[in-house]
Amino acid sequence: MLDDGFHVFDTTLRDGAQREGINLTVADKLAIARLLDEFGVGFIEGGWPGANPKDTEFFQRARDELELRHARLTAFGSTRRAGVRAAEDPQVAALRDCGAPVVTLVAKSDSRHVELALRTTPDENLEMIADTVSHLRENGQRVFLDCEHFFDGYRHDPDYALEVVRTATAAGADVVVLCDTNGGMLPADITRVVTEVREATDARLGIHAQDDTGCAVANTLAAVDAGATHVQCTANGYGERVGNADLFSVTAALVLKRGRDLLPEGSLREMTRVSQAIAEIVNIAPATHQPYVGISAFAHKAGLHASAIKVDPDLYQHTDPALVGNDMRMLVSDMAGRASIELKAKELGVDLGGDRGLLGRVADRVKAMELNGYSFEAADASLELLLREELGEPVRFFEVESWRTIAEHRADGIAVTEATVKLHVKGERVIATAEGNGPVNALDRALRSAMEDVYPALAEVELSDYKVRILEGTSGTDAITRVLIGSTDGRGGWTTVGVGENVIQASWTALEQAITYGLLRQGYAQG
Numbered sequence: 157m158l159d160d161g162f163h164v165f166d167t168t169l170r171d172g173a174q175r176e177g178i179n180l181t182v183a184d185k186l187a188i189a190r191l192l193d194e195f196g197v198g199f200i201e202g203g204w205p206g207a208n209p210k211d212t213e214f215f216q217r218a219r220d221e222l223e224l225r226h227a228r229l230t231a232f233g234s235t236r237r238a239g240v241r242a243a244e245d246p247q248v249a250a251l252r253d254c255g256a257p258v259v260t261l262v263a264k265s266d267s268r269h270v271e272l273a274l275r276t277t278p279d280e281n282l283e284m285i286a287d288t289v290s291h292l293r294e295n296g297q298r299v300f301l302d303c304e305h306f307f308d309g310y311r312h313d314p315d316y317a318l319e320v321v322r323t324a325t326a327a328g329a330d331v332v333v334l335c336d337t338n339g340g341m342l343p344a345d346i347t348r349v350v351t352e353v354r355e356a357t358d359a360r361l362g363i364h365a366q367d368d369t370g371c372a373v374a375n376t377l378a379a380v381d382a383g384a385t386h387v388q389c390t391a392n393g394y395g396e397r398v399g400n401a402d403l404f405s406v407t408a409a410l411v412l413k414r415g416r417d418l419l420p421e422g423s424l425r426e427m428t429r430v431s432q433a434i435a436e437i438v439n440i441a442p443a444t445h446q447p448y449v450g451i452s453a454f455a456h457k458a459g460l461h462a463s464a465i466k467v468d469p470d471l472y473q474h475t476d477p478a479l480v481g482n483d484m485r486m487l488v489s490d491m492a493g494r495a496s497i498e499l500k501a502k503e504l505g506v507d508l509g510g511d512r513g514l515l516g517r518v519a520d521r522v523k524a525m526e527l528n529g530y531s532f533e534a535a536d537a538s539l540e541l542l543l544r545e546e547l548g549e550p551v552r553f554f555e556v557e558s559w560r561t562i563a564e565h566r567a568d569g570i571a572v573t574e575a576t577v578k579l580h581v582k583g584e585r586v587i588a589t590a591e592g593n594g595p596v597n598a599l600d601r602a603l604r605s606a607m608e609d610v611y612p613a614l615a616e617v618e619l620s621d622y623k624v625r626i627l628e629g630t631s632g633t634d635a636i637t638r639v640l641i642g643s644t645d646g647r648g649g650w651t652t653v654g655v656g657e658n659v660i661q662a663s664w665t666a667l668e669q670a671i672t673y674g675l676l677r678q679g680y681a682q683g
C-alpha cells in the first residue's frame with residue numbers, strides 16, 4: 157500500500173464511463189481496474205452501486221475477482237435524499253453494503269443548486285451531508301466528499317460553500333474534494349480558491365477538474381501547488397462532455413516535474429502501454445497527440461529541431477520519452493533538413509556515413525516528391541527503400557516488366573477483377589494471373605503467385621491496411637491519388653506510399669514497395 161500522504165484517485169470507471177461513446181461491460185471494468193492497480197493509483201472509483209445493475213454487479217464480482225495490490229476500491233453515490241434518514245435511504249444502503257472500503261459521496265455545495273436542483277433548503281442539504289457521512293463512517297467506511305460545483309458555488313455564496321466543507325469534515329469525511337463540475341475555471345481561479353479554503357478550514361482538500369476550458373490538467377496541478385493532496389483523474393482524460401484531467405499527464409507531471417514519489421517502482425515506464433491498453437478496452441483509438449503517451453508526443457518534424465536534437469535530444473524535449481515508456485521519433489517530410497534525414501536513417505538502421513552531399517540529395521528528393529503528392533511521414537518503409545537507393549544499394553528482389561488489371565461486370569451481377577503481372581525473378585521471366593475482389597487484391601495475389609516458389613516466406617507477409625486520399629493536382633487541373641498500404645509479418649508492421657494519376661497506379665507503387673520491404677525483412681538475398 158502506498159503512502160497515504162497524497163492520493164491519486166482514478167475515476168475512469170465512473171466519470172470516465174460518462175463519456176459519450178463509452179459503454180463498458182463488467183468484464184471491461186474489471187480489466188481496467190487491474191491495469192489501474194498495476195499502474196499504481198491509490199483509489200479506483202468503480203461506479204455507482206445501486207444506480208444500474210452493471211455497477212452493482214461490478215462491486216459484487218470485485219469482491220472475488222479483484223485482487224488489488226496498490227489501490228483501494230471506492231464506490232460513488234450521492235448524499236441521502238431530502239427528508240429521509242440516511243439509514244433508511246436505499247441508495248445510501250447500496251453504498252453501505254457494496255463491500256467497498258471507501259465511499260465518495262457527491263454533495264451539493266452551490267446554494268443555487270440546493271434550491272433549484274435539490275429543491276430543498278440550505279440547512280437540509282447540510283443535514284443530508286452530515287447524516288450520510290456519519291452513517292457510512294459508523295459502518296467503518298472511509299468517506300471522501302465530492303463538492304459538486306464548488307468553484308461556481310464559492311463565487312456565488314462563499315460562506316455556504318465553506319459551510320459545506322466544514323460540515324463534511326466535522327462529520328468525519330477524510331477528504332473534501334473541490335469539484336469544477338462545469339469545467340469553466342482557469343488555473344488562477346483554482347489557486348486562489350484552494351488557498352482561501354485551506355486558510356478558512358482544516359479540511360484535507362482534493363481537486364476534481366472537468367476539462368471544458370482545456371485546463372483540467374493545469375487546474376489539477378494548480379490545486380496541488382496550492383495545497384490539495386488528493387487528485388481525481390481519469391485514464392486518457394475520458395469523462396463527461398469533453399472529459400476530465402488526464403491521469404497520465406497529471407501523474408507524470410507530479411512525478412517528473414514536482415519530484416513526488418507517487419507510483420510503484422518502474423510504473424511510470426509502463427505508462428504508455430497502460431494508456432494504450434485502456435484505450436483498447438474502451439474501444440477508442442489512442443489519441444496520437446496526447447501528452448507523454450501519444451505516438452506523436454515525442455515526434456519531431458521540423459528540420460531545425462532535428463539539427464539541435466542531433467547534438468542533444470534535451471534541446472527540444474521537455475523530458476526523456478523512455479521515462480514514460482514512449483519513444484522519440486523523427487518525421488521526414490518537406491520540412492526536413494539534413495539532420496532530420498541523418499537521425500531518421502539512424503532510427504531505421506541505415507548508415508549514411510554522415511555524408512552531407514548524400515543527406516542533402518535525400519532531403520531535396522523528399523521535398524520534390526512531397527510536392528508531387530508523396531508523404532513520407534507515415535511511410536517509413538518507402539523512405540528506407542529510397543535511402544538505400546540514394547546510398548547506391550537499391551533493394552531489388554524482382555524486376556517488373558508490366559502489369560495490368562481488368563474489371564469485369566458479369567451478366568449475373570457479379571463483378572470480378574483479374575490481374576496479370578510479368579516479372580523477372582532471379583533471372584527467370586514469370587507471368588502470373590490471379591483473380592481478386594478488387595484490382596489491388598488481384599495484383600497482390602498475382603505478385604505472390606509469381607514469386608511464391610522462389611520466396612516462400614512471402615506467405616508470412618500480409619496487407620493489413622489500405623488508405624486512399626485524393627489530392628489536388630499540382631498543376632491545378634487533374635487530381636492525383638495517394639495510397640498508403642500497411643503490411644505486417646506477425647513480428648511487426650510497415651507502411652509504404654504510392655502516388656499516381658489513378659488509384660491503381662498509386663496502389664501498385666505502394667504494393668510493390670510493401671512486398672519488396674517484406675522480402676527484405678524476411679532476410680532474403682536479392683536476385
Ligand SMILES: CC(=O)SCCNC(=O)CCNC(=O)[C@H](O)C(C)(C)COP(=O)(O)OP(=O)(O)OC[C@H]1O[C@@H](n2cnc3c(N)ncnc32)[C@H](O)[C@@H]1OP(=O)(O)O
Pocket residue numbers: 171204206207208234235236237238262263264273274275284304337396
Ligand atoms: C457531476 C457528476 O458527474 S455526478 C455523477 C452523476 N452520475 C449519474 O447521474 C449516473 C448514474 N445516475 C443514475 O443512474 C440515476 O440518475 C440515479 C439512479 C442516480 C437516480 O435516478 P432517479 O431516481 O430516476 O432520479 P433522476 O436521475 O431523475 O434525478 C436525480 C435525483 O437525485 C437528486 N440529487 C441530485 N444530487 C443529489 C445529491 N447530491 N444528494 C441527494 N440527492 C441528489 C436530484 O434532486 C433528483 O431528485 P428527484 O428524483 O427527487 O428529482
Ligand SMILES: CC(=O)C(=O)O
Pocket residue numbers: 171262302303304305335336337338364366
Ligand atoms: C463529482 C463530479 O464528477 C463533478 O463534480 O464533476
